[in-house]
Amino acid sequence: MAAHKRTPLIAGNWKLNSNHLEAISLVQKLAFSLKDTDFDQAEVTVLPPFTALRSVQTLVDGDKLRITYGAQDISQHEQGAYTGEISGGMLAKLGCTYALAGHSERREYHNEDDATVNGKVKAAFASDITPILCLGEGLQVRKAGDQVSHTVAQLDAALAGVTAEQATQLVVAYEPVWAIGTGEVATPEDAQEVCAALRARLGELYSDDVAEATRILYGGSVKADNIAGIMAQDDVDGALVGGASLKPDEFVSLVRFRDQG
Numbered sequence: 001m002a003a004h005k006r007t008p009l010i011a012g013n014w015k016l017n018s019n020h021l022e023a024i025s026l027v028q029k030l031a032f033s034l035k036d037t038d039f040d041q042a043e044v045t046v047l048p049p050f051t052a053l054r055s056v057q058t059l060v061d062g063d064k065l066r067i068t069y070g071a072q073d074i075s076q077h078e079q080g081a082y083t084g085e086i087s088g089g090m091l092a093k094l095g096c097t098y099a100l101a102g103h104s105e106r107r108e109y110h111n112e113d114d115a116t117v118n119g120k121v122k123a124a125f126a127s128d129i130t131p132i133l134c135l136g137e138g139l140q141v142r143k144a145g146d147q148v149s150h151t152v153a154q155l156d157a158a159l160a161g162v163t164a165e166q167a168t169q170l171v172v173a174y175e176p177v178w179a180i181g182t183g184e185v186a187t188p189e190d191a192q193e194v195c196a197a198l199r200a201r202l203g204e205l206y207s208d209d210v211a212e213a214t215r216i217l218y219g220g221s222v223k224a225d226n227i228a229g230i231m232a233q234d235d236v237d238g239a240l241v242g243g244a245s246l247k248p249d250e251f252v253s254l255v256r257f258r259d260q261g
């Protein structure tokens with residue numbers, strides 16, 4: 001298996017699942033199962049719904065858990081008349097390390113375009129929250145063989161006005177839309193092709209140092225039986241996990257991807 005220069009990140013995107021009481025139970029189970037984990041080998045983060053963040057914060061702080069947490073979305077605005085929005089400042093106050101920006105479900109169901117995603121990435125940095133910038137092509141684009149140009153264009157648009165210093169902190173998640181929640185996982189080679197292209201583009205936009213520092217995750221039907229092959233790719237530094245992150249045992253086996261055959 002490739003030696004990772006970057007600390008792998010295994011992130012659980014809970015999506016629209018778990019009220020705050022269920023979230024407490026899930027994090028407690030996770031913490032118990034992870035108690036012998038070497039967190040230098042992999043960073044673990046969970047992304048619960050907004051309404052559970054305060055409970056997760058209390059648990060993580062109170063029990064001094066080694067996991068981090070974040071939000072599934074962030075407003076591009078800091079404050080004002082934006083009904084229903086949650087700002088970076090609010091998330092920072094809740095101890096969030098991360099916020100997803102531009103998840104394909106936000107792009108698809110909430111009409112988030114590249115300019116909005118760019119605003120969210122910048123809003124995250126402005127509040128010292130690390131954006132996990134989600135990119136990926138749909139099935140038509142994949143069938144046309146345009147996955148690299150499509151995803152690189154999304155990266156360019158999302159990073160407009162982002163400085164090299166900020167970009168060093170960035171996390172990118174390549175999530176081909178056709179592989180999300182479908183059981184249709186991309187092959188390790190599919191994941192590597194796009195993740196390598198994204199890293200090369202970061203090098204062009206900023207520098208080799210930024211490209212080398214940035215963690216690029218793969219997401220889309222990641223499970224215990226396919227994570228090892230994906231993590232063995234040189235340019236894949238972790239996984240953004242949906243369904244499997246709701247099952248503590250399965251999620252822990254993803255964190256221990258080195259043990260999976």
Ligand SMILES: O=C(CO)COP(=O)(O)O
Binds near residue numbers: 183222240242243
């Ligand atoms: O969208 C995803 C994570 O953000 C992937 O979801 P699944 O792991 O359920 O395919």
